[in-house]
Amino acid sequence: MHPVPAPPRMPLRQSWPPALVARYRAAGYWRGETFPGFLRERAAQYADDIAVVGGDTRLSYARLWAEAGRIGAGLLAQGLVPGDRVVVQLGNTVDFVSVVCGLFRAGLIPVYALPAHRFTEVAHVLRKAEANAYIAGAAVEGFDYRTLARQLQADIPALRHVLIVGDAAEFVAVSALAGDAARLPPDPDPQSVAFLQLSGGSTGLSKLIPRTHDDYLYSFRASNEICAIGRDSVYLVALPAAHNFPMSSPGFFGALYAGARVVLSPGAGPDVAFPLIARERVTCVGLVPPLALLWAQAAANTAHDLSSLAVVQVGGAKLVPEAARRVIDGLGCRLQQVFGMAEGLVNYTRLHDPLDCVIHTQGRPISADDEVLVLDDHGNPVAEGEVGHLLTRGPYTIRGYHNDPGANARAFTEDGFYRTGDRVQQLPGGYLVVQGRAGDHINRAGEKISAEEIEDHLLAHASVFDAAVVSMPDAYLGERSCAFVIARGDPPTAASLKAWVRGRGLAAFKVPDQVVFVEAFGTTAVGKISRRELRAQLRERFIEQTGEPR
Ligand code: OOB
Numbered sequence: 001m002h003p004v005p006a007p008p009r010m011p012l013r014q015s016w017p018p019a020l021v022a023r024y025r026a027a028g029y030w031r032g033e034t035f036p037g038f039l040r041e042r043a044a045q046y047a048d049d050i051a052v053v054g055g056d057t058r059l060s061y062a063r064l065w066a067e068a069g070r071i072g073a074g075l076l077a078q079g080l081v082p083g084d085r086v087v088v089q090l091g092n093t094v095d096f097v098s099v100v101c102g103l104f105r106a107g108l109i110p111v112y113a114l115p116a117h118r119f120t121e122v123a124h125v126l127r128k129a130e131a132n133a134y135i136a137g138a139a140v141e142g143f144d145y146r147t148l149a150r151q152l153q154a155d156i157p158a159l160r161h162v163l164i165v166g167d168a169a170e171f172v173a174v175s176a177l178a179g180d181a182a183r184l185p186p187d188p189d190p191q192s193v194a195f196l197q198l199s200g201g202s203t204g205l206s207k208l209i210p211r212t213h214d215d216y217l218y219s220f221r222a223s224n225e226i227c228a229i230g231r232d233s234v235y236l237v238a239l240p241a242a243h244n245f246p247m248s249s250p251g252f253f254g255a256l257y258a259g260a261r262v263v264l265s266p267g268a269g270p271d272v273a274f275p276l277i278a279r280e281r282v283t284c285v286g287l288v289p290p291l292a293l294l295w296a297q298a299a300a301n302t303a304h305d306l307s308s309l310a311v312v313q314v315g316g317a318k319l320v321p322e323a324a325r326r327v328i329d330g331l332g333c334r335l336q337q338v339f340g341m342a343e344g345l346v347n348y349t350r351l352h353d354p355l356d357c358v359i360h361t362q363g364r365p366i367s368a369d370d371e372v373l374v375l376d377d378h379g380n381p382v383a384e385g386e387v388g389h390l391l392t393r394g395p396y397t398i399r400g401y402h403n404d405p406g407a408n409a410r411a412f413t414e415d416g417f418y419r420t421g422d423r424v425q426q427l428p429g430g431y432l433v434v435q436g437r438a439g440d441h442i443n444r445a446g447e448k449i450s451a452e453e454i455e456d457h458l459l460a461h462a463s464v465f466d467a468a469v470v471s472m473p474d475a476y477l478g479e480r481s482c483a484f485v486i487a488r489g490d491p492p493t494a495a496s497l498k499a500w501v502r503g504r505g506l507a508a509f510k511v512p513d514q515v516v517f518v519e520a521f522g523t524t525a526v527g528k529i530s531r532r533e534l535r536a537q538l539r540e541r542f543i544e545q546t547g548e549p550r
Helices: 018-026 035-045 061-077 094-105 119-129 145-155 213-227 244-248 251-257 270-280 289-299 321-331 355-360 405-411 451-459 494-503 531-546
Strands: 050-054 057-060 085-089 109-112 133-137 161-165 193-198 208-212 234-237 261-264 284-287 311-315 334-341 344-348 371-375 387-393 418-426 432-437 441-444 447-450 464-474 478-487 514-517
Touching: 035 061, 035 094, 035 213, 035 251, 050 061, 050 094, 050 251, 057 061, 057 094, 061 094, 085 094, 085 119, 094 109, 094 193, 094 261, 109 119, 119 145, 119 208, 133 145, 145 161, 193 213, 208 213, 213 244, 213 251, 213 344, 234 251, 234 270, 244 251, 244 334, 251 261, 261 270, 270 289, 284 289, 289 311, 289 321, 311 321, 321 334, 321 355, 334 355, 344 418, 371 418, 405 418, 441 464, 441 478, 447 451, 451 464, 451 478, 451 494, 451 531, 464 531, 478 531, 494 514
Parallel strands: 050 261, 085 109, 085 133, 109 193, 133 161, 234 261, 234 284, 284 311, 311 334, 478 514
Antiparallel strands: 050 057, 193 208, 334 344, 371 387, 387 418, 418 432, 441 447, 464 478
16 A cells, blocks of 8 residues: 655654754764664564563563564554654553653654543544544543544544454454564654654643653653662652653653563552552552552551562652651651652652652752743742742753743743743752743643643533633642532523533543632632632632631
């Protein structure tokens, strides 16, 4: 079959100024390694060692490489061409790893969607990435991704290829892919974009984050050193594998780079993960704070042997000191705080840091060349120890989103610093303490929700006059979402509004946890105030009225 020429697309690019490129190379951060390059090497070095475990499947390094070749060649035989972007929406199964490695092997560009995403999010990502292919599991936790694929194909003509892991119905089964290995391309340019990751989406829908081979490999290679991941390590993927934290901090890619073993857990709860830890002798896992607390509680009376667990990493949202203590006491292993972002910068507390530091800080950057600025509202550096806005640039932090000049103008300074949106305090030694966010998103147990995005969906309801979505402190989730709604005419019920949002094809975690009807937003300021101020006022007033803990 001859590949049909693809229409012109926005090129994928991520580049640093030449002086920095030279510096990052000279420092040994960027070594010219690529995903297919390192996977091939490990297959040769550790051929028979187990690389990936999930369910009843155990793949050795040699088998993983062979599977990647089969899937990659099979995709090219289907008519995809190197450079095509492929949205991947798979759960925590071995297939996730072999499909992604197959894409790398074929020079195809994975675009990672979360299993929780629904039509609205996946359609947005497909369009924004100009993807022509979608790979999903048949059904996960009662949701049929083949139905979603049909809806996507009906809506997006450019989506020409749908591939399914499991029962493929009318689509192509990943298990049936086959092709000529000789057609697989040579290894890519290490400076080229390897994949697109999704941003937490602080305003509106997710932005696409282009990461290069060189920068991403550096981030997990260096993470391995900080997290003491070696060939004997066993890394458990408990959070969704598509998320940057379990993918690269040090994540399953770090583990594969080290020749270690990756175990994929289909769920993150202790009931599913504990037996796996015991069976596979897991040594390291990354969790979000609510899960870490749940695990700490469950560990007290579990029959499963968790003694292999050496390091529990917690990140994605703030772990308050009291919770940190409970995690350490409950799990009886080392705690490592991880404060990272899909755009790049990752901070870790070090394994031998004093307890006080591990409990009270979110760590310090991976690299000596991670430049960190803490600025006041006017863009001036704050005094040491004062709270300010965190900006950063460095050898694995992007310089721009894909296909989004508006977002880039807002999120990056002229000299290439990324405005993280986080408010932090910097302690001596470069340790950061996260104090919250300047922006308007809700960090719901590590899942980031854009207030603006949900407000837009609420406003589309005929009985909603106005809506403001704010984060509320929540004892379990850290933050939960609360929608303040001014009704038009007969007020709808809270339940019907929640169902409305869900019905708009959104991930379930974006459905407001709480809906509060108000007569008016009743601003104290004269005239129009910003949405941000309005959200802050509503939050404060509600907390005062209800006596919720802050
Ligand atoms: C991780 O990545 P994202 O892209 O889902 O979210 C990044 C944002 C940060 O800007 C910050 O607001 C928040 O999540 N965050 C934390 C945190 N870790 C992330 N806030 C407080 N304390 C922490 N420890 O969430 C992510 C990526 C790589 C590694 C770890 C987390």
